[in-house]
Amino acid sequence: xxxxxxxxxxxxxxxxCDRCGQGLSDLHLPSPLTKVERSxxxxxxxxxxxxKPITVPPDMPVSQVLQLLVENGIGCVIVTDxxxxxxxxxxxxxxxxxxxxCGDLADQPVSQFMTANPQVLNSGAxxxxxxxxxxxxxxxxxxxxxxxxxxxxxxxxxxxxxxxxARMQ
Amino acid sequence: xxxxxxxxxxxxxxxxxxxxxxxxxxxELLEVMSLMRRDRMGCVLVCRDGVLEGLFxxxxxxGLMAVTADWEVSISRVMTRNPVTVLVxxxxxxxIQKMSQGGYRRLPVVDNHRRAVGxxxxxxxxxxxxQHFPAFVYNLPPNPHHAMQSRExx
Numbered sequence: 001x002x003x004x005x006x007x008x009x010x011x012x013x014x015x016x017c018d019r020c021g022q023g024l025s026d027l028h029l030p031s032p033l034t035k036v037e038r039s040x041x042x043x044x045x046x047x048x049x050x051x052k053p054i055t056v057p058p059d060m061p062v063s064q065v066l067q068l069l070v071e072n073g074i075g076c077v078i079v080t081d082x083x084x085x086x087x088x089x090x091x092x093x094x095x096x097x098x099x100x101x102c103g104d105l106a107d108q109p110v111s112q113f114m115t116a117n118p119q120v121l122n123s124g125a126x127x128x129x130x131x132x133x134x135x136x137x138x139x140x141x142x143x144x145x146x147x148x149x150x151x152x153x154x155x156x157x158x159x160x161x162x163x164x165x166a167r168m169q
Numbered sequence: 170x171x172x173x174x175x176x177x178x179x180x181x182x183x184x185x186x187x188x189x190x191x192x193x194x195x196x197e198l199l200e201v202m203s204l205m206r207r208d209r210m211g212c213v214l215v216c217r218d219g220v221l222e223g224l225f226x227x228x229x230x231x232g233l234m235a236v237t238a239d240w241e242v243s244i245s246r247v248m249t250r251n252p253v254t255v256l257v258x259x260x261x262x263x264x265i266q267k268m269s270q271g272g273y274r275r276l277p278v279v280d281n282h283r284r285a286v287g288x289x290x291x292x293x294x295x296x297x298x299x300q301h302f303p304a305f306v307y308n309l310p311p312n313p314h315h316a317m318q319s320r321e322x323x
Contacts, residue, residue, distance in 0.1 A: 099205075100240050102234040140274065158291070168265070
């Protein structure tokens with residue numbers, strides 16, 4: 001019986017978790033039936049091996065950012081100011097905010113078009129949290145930070161799909 | 170409270186594919202771009218008489234924006250022809266695999282006559298997963314070190 005609080009594996013039928021002391025007897029524990037369900041419950045974001053994001057300064061001209069996205073085949077860049085994450089600029093921002101006016105706006109700084117203060121995830125967060133963050137906010141990318149709030153990576157909806165596919169077989 | 174994640178048995182129809190933005194192959198790129206912005210859609214299906222001929226996504230749009238392309242061309246010149254599709258009767262699991270292998274974020278959903286029915290998006294799959302997880306999962310401590318060492322009040 002996996003403790004839902006600390007994921008410690010107790011013997012079947014235990015009343016209390018051996019590691020954290022939480023009561024287990026009164027929990028109507030769902031029984032994860034498949035490998036996919038078990039993994040989603042247990043694994044943490046770091047399992048997705050978050051990619052190193054490309055970062056740009058807030059004053060970079062937006063045309064240059066578009067080039068970066070195309071050349072690197074990526075969907076978004078993180079905007080950082082002195083090491084701090086201040087925003088995210090994605091394909092979606094390009095479509096909605098630049099659209100066919102991109103020629104006239106080419107020299108404007110990316111900070112004008114980015115999505116400021118994006119939601120971030122801790123690398124220790126469970127994968128279900130990443131899934132929920134993306135689903136609720138309709139994001140495809142979520143920056144991952146460590147305990148000191150330093151940017152360490154980025155996870156995308158594609159990473160989640162890849163993860164699911166690997167566990168469905 | 171049980172899990173109900175039936176990736177092998179539920180079909181694409183169950184996850185409710187989103188309605189797609191459909192344009193004719195003769196539509197002008199400029200007009201398509203403004204439609205995508207108006208409807209906040211990352212993708213349009215290009216169809217003639219309901220039959221899917223091509224796909225144009227925000228990724229395609231990004232490539233054109235980066236080179237400040239000519240916007241006054243017909244969409245059929247810049248679309249992706251014969252895109253990978255899923256059938257309404259395909260299972261959710263199969264659709265996820267197709268998406269993951271090809272690196273697609275969305276797949277046009279078609280019927281047996283290749284008529285466009287809708288669009289299966291990555292976000293629809295994620296929503297499906299979220300809906301099928303019991304709410305208590307999200308009340309778990311976010312960090313393994315949050316585990317309590319003794320029972321509260323004991």
